[in-house]
Amino acid sequence: MPLVPVKDILKCADENQFAAAAFDVFNFESISWVVKAAEIEKVPVILMFYPDMKTFIPLSTLAAIANDVARNAAVPVGVHLDHSRTFHDVMLGIPAGFQSIMFDGSARPFEENAAITRQVVESAHIMGVDVEAELGLVGSGSRKEDFMDDSLYTDPAFAKKFVEETNVDSLAVAIGNSHGHYVCEPHLDIKRLDEINRTISTPLVLHGGSGIPPEQVTESVKYGINKVNIGTEFFAKTKAAGAQALAEENSWLGAMNKAGEEVIPFVRSRLQWLNPTEFRLP
Numbered sequence: 001m002p003l004v005p006v007k008d009i010l011k012c013a014d015e016n017q018f019a020a021a022a023f024d025v026f027n028f029e030s031i032s033w034v035v036k037a038a039e040i041e042k043v044p045v046i047l048m049f050y051p052d053m054k055t056f057i058p059l060s061t062l063a064a065i066a067n068d069v070a071r072n073a074a075v076p077v078g079v080h081l082d083h084s085r086t087f088h089d090v091m092l093g094i095p096a097g098f099q100s101i102m103f104d105g106s107a108r109p110f111e112e113n114a115a116i117t118r119q120v121v122e123s124a125h126i127m128g129v130d131v132e133a134e135l136g137l138v139g140s141g142s143r144k145e146d147f148m149d150d151s152l153y154t155d156p157a158f159a160k161k162f163v164e165e166t167n168v169d170s171l172a173v174a175i176g177n178s179h180g181h182y183v184c185e186p187h188l189d190i191k192r193l194d195e196i197n198r199t200i201s202t203p204l205v206l207h208g209g210s211g212i213p214p215e216q217v218t219e220s221v222k223y224g225i226n227k228v229n230i231g232t233e234f235f236a237k238t239k240a241a242g243a244q245a246l247a248e249e250n251s252w253l254g255a256m257n258k259a260g261e262e263v264i265p266f267v268r269s270r271l272q273w274l275n276p277t278e279f280r281l282p
């Protein structure tokens, strides 16, 4: 029953001053571990997929598994397609069964990003699908300049213009965050985040949530972040736990059950970081 629109989860997060965690899941086990952890913590959660995963598993198969697990969960669960970089990618994701998608035009000039995002939003909303977009460039943690150069960060005035022109449901911002492993410790620009949050009422998203010191993540939640994407750390944790369990157990099923015992506490720890007000569902 609780497969819910991501925008409803973000509204709940905004009203209760926490951030929903969105984990980059990739198979049944990773989906079920994330949902189990959210059920224990009594918070909503978001299951998120990369479009490129279609190379390995059809997007419709992934969406069907995630949607089914969500419908049977004890907490609200959103299912989201991350980083679709073209209108074409979005149009593949929606009929595959995703009720929430990200269109990422952040590498394009402002006007082009806004124009395509507006087209995506208009089409997606007709089908009841909500849309996250990105403004400012969230690059790679492997390049220091991607997260240190503040000319790449989201400008509050442009953020206002962007959400007015596009009617997007949530906005990913660049405030000193990057994807993947950070080559050195990032320092989030909380002052800029606060200004963006005061300028627009659209829920804000932080990509590159792996490797940012926990106190900075918690601070960003206090100043307006309502969704945090966690990919790199989740991949590393599931790989390590899976490898260890496979070495110790005689069967795949037994090993996956054992790996879950390692991964679920990790997911719970991230849910706690993002929940400074200790919000709990009834």
Ligand SMILES: [Zn+2]
Binding pocket: 083, 138, 179, 207, 208, 229
């Ligand atoms: Zn991202």
